[in-house]
Amino acid sequence: MTTVVNAPSAPAARRSRFANLRRAMLKAPGATLCAVIILAMFLYAFITPLVSQNPFEFAGMSVLDSFIPPMWMTDGVPDFPLGTDDQGRNLLTAMAYGMRTSIIVGFLSVIIGLLLGGSLGLVAGFVGGRVDAFIMRLADVQLAYPALLLAMIIDGAARAALGAERSVATAITIVVLSIGIAFWVQYARTIRSSVMIERDQDYVSAARITGRGNLSIIVLHILPNVMAPVLVIATINLGIAIITEATLSFLGIGIPVTSPSLGTLIRNGNNFLQSGEWWISVWPCLVLVLFVVSVNILGDHLRDVYNPRLKGRS
Amino acid sequence: MTTPLLDVRDLTVTINRDAGVVTALDKVSFFVNPGEVLGIVGESGAGKSITGAAIIDLLVAPLKRTGGTITLAGERLDTLSPKAMRAVRGGRIGFIFQDPMTSLNPVITIGRQLCDTIEAHLKTGGDKAKKMALEWIERVGLPNPDVQFKRYPHQLSGGMRQRIVIALALCANPALVIADEPTTALDVSVQAHILQLMRDLHRESKTSMMLITHDLGVIAKMADRVAVLYAGRVAEISPVGELFNAPRHPYTRGLIRATPMPFANGEVRLDQIPGAMPGLGKTPPGCAFNPRCFKVEGDCRAAVPPLTSRESSAFSCFHPLEKEIA
Amino acid sequence: MSAGDFLTLDHVSKVYRRNQGFLERLKKTDAGGTRAVSDVSLTVRHGETVGLVGESGCGKSTLARLVSGLMAPTSGEISFRKDAAGKAPRLQMIFQDPYSSLNGRWTIEDIIAEPIKVHRLRQGKAAIRARVDELLVQVGLSPADAEKYPQEFSGGQRQRICIARALAGEPEFLILDEPTSALDVSVQAQILNLLRDLQKNLHLTSLFITHNLSVVRIMADRIGVMYLGELVEEAPSEELFRRPRHPYTRLLIDAAPDMDTSDRSLHPIAGELPNPAFPPSGCRFHTRCPFAKDICRNTVPPQKTTEADGLYRCHFDLDLSNASIVPPSANVKTA
Numbered sequence: 009m010t011t012v013v014n015a016p017s018a019p020a021a022r023r024s025r026f027a028n029l030r031r032a033m034l035k036a037p038g039a040t041l042c043a044v045i046i047l048a049m050f051l052y053a054f055i056t057p058l059v060s061q062n063p064f065e066f067a068g069m070s071v072l073d074s075f076i077p078p079m080w081m082t083d084g085v086p087d088f089p090l091g092t093d094d095q096g097r098n099l100l101t102a103m104a105y106g107m108r109t110s111i112i113v114g115f116l117s118v119i120i121g122l123l124l125g126g127s128l129g130l131v132a133g134f135v136g137g138r139v140d141a142f143i144m145r146l147a148d149v150q151l152a153y154p155a156l157l158l159a160m161i162i163d164g165a166a167r168a169a170l171g172a173e174r175s176v177a178t179a180i181t182i183v184v185l186s187i188g189i190a191f192w193v194q195y196a197r198t199i200r201s202s203v204m205i206e207r208d209q210d211y212v213s214a215a216r217i218t219g220r221g222n223l224s225i226i227v228l229h230i231l232p233n234v235m236a237p238v239l240v241i242a243t244i245n246l247g248i249a250i251i252t253e254a255t256l257s258f259l260g261i262g263i264p265v266t267s268p269s270l271g272t273l274i275r276n277g278n279n280f281l282q283s284g285e286w287w288i289s290v291w292p293c294l295v296l297v298l299f300v301v302s303v304n305i306l307g308d309h310l311r312d313v314y315n316p317r318l319k320g321r322s
Numbered sequence: 323m324t325t326p327l328l329d330v331r332d333l334t335v336t337i338n339r340d341a342g343v344v345t346a347l348d349k350v351s352f353f354v355n356p357g358e359v360l361g362i363v364g365e366s367g368a369g370k371s372i373t374g375a376a377i378i379d380l381l382v383a384p385l386k387r388t389g390g391t392i393t394l395a396g397e398r399l400d401t402l403s404p405k406a407m408r409a410v411r412g413g414r415i416g417f418i419f420q421d422p423m424t425s426l427n428p429v430i431t432i433g434r435q436l437c438d439t440i441e442a443h444l445k446t447g448g449d450k451a452k453k454m455a456l457e458w459i460e461r462v463g464l465p466n467p468d469v470q471f472k473r474y475p476h477q478l479s480g481g482m483r484q485r486i487v488i489a490l491a492l493c494a495n496p497a498l499v500i501a502d503e504p505t506t507a508l509d510v511s512v513q514a515h516i517l518q519l520m521r522d523l524h525r526e527s528k529t530s531m532m533l534i535t536h537d538l539g540v541i542a543k544m545a546d547r548v549a550v551l552y553a554g555r556v557a558e559i560s561p562v563g564e565l566f567n568a569p570r571h572p573y574t575r576g577l578i579r580a581t582p583m584p585f586a587n588g589e590v591r592l593d594q595i596p597g598a599m600p601g602l603g604k605t606p607p608g609c610a611f612n613p614r615c616f617k618v619e620g621d622c623r624a625a626v627p628p629l630t631s632r633e634s635s636a637f638s639c640f641h642p643l644e645k646e647i648a
Numbered sequence: 649m650s651a652g653d654f655l656t657l658d659h660v661s662k663v664y665r666r667n668q669g670f671l672e673r674l675k676k677t678d679a680g681g682t683r684a685v686s687d688v689s690l691t692v693r694h695g696e697t698v699g700l701v702g703e704s705g706c707g708k709s710t711l712a713r714l715v716s717g718l719m720a721p722t723s724g725e726i727s728f729r730k731d732a733a734g735k736a737p738r739l740q741m742i743f744q745d746p747y748s749s750l751n752g753r754w755t756i757e758d759i760i761a762e763p764i765k766v767h768r769l770r771q772g773k774a775a776i777r778a779r780v781d782e783l784l785v786q787v788g789l790s791p792a793d794a795e796k797y798p799q800e801f802s803g804g805q806r807q808r809i810c811i812a813r814a815l816a817g818e819p820e821f822l823i824l825d826e827p828t829s830a831l832d833v834s835v836q837a838q839i840l841n842l843l844r845d846l847q848k849n850l851h852l853t854s855l856f857i858t859h860n861l862s863v864v865r866i867m868a869d870r871i872g873v874m875y876l877g878e879l880v881e882e883a884p885s886e887e888l889f890r891r892p893r894h895p896y897t898r899l900l901i902d903a904a905p906d907m908d909t910s911d912r913s914l915h916p917i918a919g920e921l922p923n924p925a926f927p928p929s930g931c932r933f934h935t936r937c938p939f940a941k942d943i944c945r946n947t948v949p950p951q952k953t954t955e956a957d958g959l960y961r962c963h964f965d966l967d968l969s970n971a972s973i974v975p976p977s978a979n980v981k982t983a
Contacts, residue, residue, distance in 0.1 A: 017688055042651065090671070204970060209748045209749075210743040210748045210749035211714075211743075211749050211750055211751040213713075213718055213741065213743070213749075213751055214740075214741060214743070214810075214813065214908060215751075215762065217716050217717065217718065217739055217741050217765045218740070218762060218763045218766050218767075218817055219763075219767065220762075220766060229751055232751075232753040233752070233753055349902075356943065365832035365833060365834060365835075366832055387844050479920050479921075481920050482920070500933060509703035509704050509859070510703060510859070510900065510903045510904050511899070511900065511903050511916065511917035511920075511921070511936075512705060512916075512920060512921070513903070513905075514903045514915055514916035514917070515904070515916040515920075516915045517916075518914045518916055521914070536832065536833065537905070538833070538907055539904060539905035539906055539907055540905055542905060542906065542907045542908065542909050542912070543905040543912050543914055544912075562909050563909045563910075566907055566909050569911070576834060576835060577833055579832050580659050580834045580836070580837035580863035580908065581833050581837075581907065581908055582836075582837075582840070582860070582865070582866050582876055583862050583907060591840055592837040592840055593837065594834065594836040594837040594838045594841055595837070595838075596838075597806075597836075598804055598834075598835060599832075601802075602780075615834070
């Protein structure tokens with residue numbers, strides 16, 4: 009009988025979801041702060057390019073202003089609060105562009121991974137049997153390779169296939185695909201296990217007896233019930249995807265310098281670290297760390313909130 | 323009148339929730355005489371299992387006992403230290419839970435588990451404890467005690483496991499056994515076996531018993547007196563014959579008439595009680611049963627009816643049913 | 649299939665295969681497996697409710713899933729009467745667990761409207777909503793509940809929603825798999841009464857599965873008793889209770905404690921349920937039967953019919969109309 013008493017009170021429905029969110033935010037000030045930081049960085053990354061000259065186009069550069077240190081150092085000028093790089097780009101503006109690319113690449117690759125892993129996981133969990141065994145063994149094999157190495161292999165293969173000359177759009181597409189493919193396994197595994205639980209629930213049987221086909225059962229009934237844990241993983245993976253992209257770009261196989269990401273900026277600054285111009289790489293590094301840490305803390309918190317096993321304990 | 327073995331007065335249990343404190347048991351009082359079987363019956367959420375757990379101090383947070391006294395053979399249990407309470411549990415009070423799998427340790431042989439209990443509470447050990455354990459395995463009706471002694475819980479069927487749980491509950495010669503839904507997880511044919519066994523052992527040992535169940539049939543066959551719980555309060559306590567033949571509380575009668583029985587004569591339509599038991603913290607003012615009661619009047623909504631004794635019954639109702647209405 | 653027959657099961661069996669390892673599969677050894685349903689033949693006539701009772705492992709729920717089409721039988725045939733256009737009748741099913749049978753992400757309106765939309769029984773948003781409201785009222789809920797989610801309802805209310813959803817499909821055949829087993833007594837009575845009213849008013853043909861003989865007595869016109877995958881007896885409800893032919897039926901009726909406080913005797917059935925994966929030879933009930941003779945251990949009993957339109961599987965023609973005829977088995981202590 010204690011189970012009856014301890015059972016989590018009925019999960020809130022539509023109307024009270026908003027109130028729940030507000031209460032959850034008050035309960036977790038850390039996660040809320042992270043959400044605010046992420047939002048602020050988003051706005052900065054996407055609004056700055058609308059109001060400023062692109063420093064990576066020829067008109068935005070000014071070699072005369074190169075290597076200016078941050079404004080509080082000797083030789084610093086208030087026009088460039090965080091200093092400039094070797095081409096005289098304003099780092100504060102450059103980082104907005106870098107963040108924008110990083111965020112876009114991060115999101116797109118998470119979506120690719122989610123779509124790929126999600127659909128494979130759905131099929132594996134729903135169909136079961138040999139199809140399931142095949143997909144999951146494939147996942148096991150892929151897990152034997154580090155994700156970064158895998159992304160590099162895919163990136164390299166794509167380059168070999170498409171030739172060295174490629175537009176910015178192609179480069180970004182390749183990076184997005186490599187990272188997305190490198191991370192599908194986690195989504196597939198999570199979705200598969202949730203689907204295997206849901207497909208045996210009586211509401212699915214009821215829909216089947218009513219005459220629903222497999223596809224509409226998956227889309228209408230199962231999918232909405234398995235999405236919550238996957239979205240939590242997606243949040244955490246967003247941080248990992250951005251780091252992976254930065255690593256690829258730092259290694260020079262990611263995004264070209266003409267449309268830089270944070271990784272490209274760090275790589276560029278790395279050339280001048282030894283000669284004392286530390287700010288060129290340190291600022292993008294800090295921004296990257298701040299963003300990824302915020303995303304991870306928020307993701308961890310969401311996982312705790314959505315984990316049914318932890319429910320009702322708070 | 324004999325002094326009761328177990329005397330529970332105004333037992334109150336609350337639940338601390340984010341939203342505030344909710345009452346799960348509201349001043350529950352009853353007693354169990356020596357050698358008697360007291361049935362505790364109610365629907366889910368009535369608080370019957372919480373009552374059993376509160377007596378042996380096994381409430382799990384957020385449940386908390388916040389009031390009342392519990393006296394076992396003249397000794398207050400509610401003021402005992404957790405350490406002293408551990409000696410009472412399994413010693414002077416044995417218990418039988420609904421799910422035999424959770425009350426047996428899956429990685430220890432049943433013989434060892436019996437010996438441990440006997441050694442801990444009867445201060446004997448070695449061969450003597452083993453001999454007693456073997457005797458108990460035989461007494462609860464398992465064939466080949468020597469073989470069973472070395473077996474693990476998962477090697478037994480559900481009915482056999484429940485027999486071992488009964489042996490564990492009784493092997494320390496407790497004064498009182500609390501059985502919480504002991505046959506609910508079992509099939510009908512096995513249930514009758516377990517009830518028969520409990521009855522036989524009860525008659526042999528003269529142990530008192532609190533039998534908690536939702537099944538009125540089990541109550542009718544096993545209990546001497548019955549306490550009916552509703553929404554965390556005692557609705558009625560009566561000797562078993564009176565409870566079934568002349569219930570005084572409208573809820574008791576509603577519950578009896580709502581139970582389908584195989585040999586009901588004539589009209590097979592069930593009498594239903596409208597509505598449902600209020601959830602925790604949603605108890606209406608006054609009598610908790612008033613929104614569902616056909617005899618409801620103004621005073622039922624105004625005040626909680628106190629548990630009053632009349633003849634051999636006690637009930638908490640301002641407008642009890644007359645004795646001849648059955 | 650005769651004119652009045654709505655559903656016939658013809659020697660239906662279902663075997664759950666054991667999962668074989670890779671090497672076993674290579675060797676092509678026979679996996680064996682549990683015969684959950686064994687050679688069951690049963691007819692449900694139009695407008696009739698047939699009840700199936702039995703203890704756990706008797707195969708009653710598997711049979712429900714076979715009839716509903718959620719599972720295919722290993723052998724035998726399940727056939728429904730087809731209409732003039734050759735179409736199979738519409739089915740609906742009500743499940744035991746009112747919590748897992750409603751999709752928690754859907755509103756009550758969407759849940760109840762699903763069968764209406766799938767079968768195109770009403771056209772247009774307003775017509776569907778009107779029908780949902782009508783159904784909610786019919787099962788004792790209010791149209792205002794349509795906006796809510798399942799989490800906001802108690803077990804009994806959820807079962808009402810399940811009934812409304814089943815009725816929304818305007819089924820010609822309804823399968824009820826332990827619909828009240830998860831409910832409390834007072835709520836169970838409400839649901840059983842509701843189902844009985846619906847049966848009467850809508851002339852539903854249905855299969856009612858439960859472990860509770862008292863419940864099935866109220867609900868069914870005819871009752872089948874199952875034991876370890878076999879249908880051991882089938883008869884009109886009154887007849888089954890008045891004059892059971894199979895010892896198991898008699899013992900099952902007596903085993904459930906009633907509310908008579910003047911006779912407090914208990915009637916356990918000797919022994920325990922055998923593992924359904926390894927049923928006893930001959931008559932499957934012989935290990936627990938007080939009448940068992942040598943023939944029961946070796947020979948599978950034939951299926952016999954009675955003049956009262958019933959059938960049973962027993963070697964003997966026992967008169968079991970009185971409980972006292974069965975030898976007392978209470979002193980059989982072995983588990």
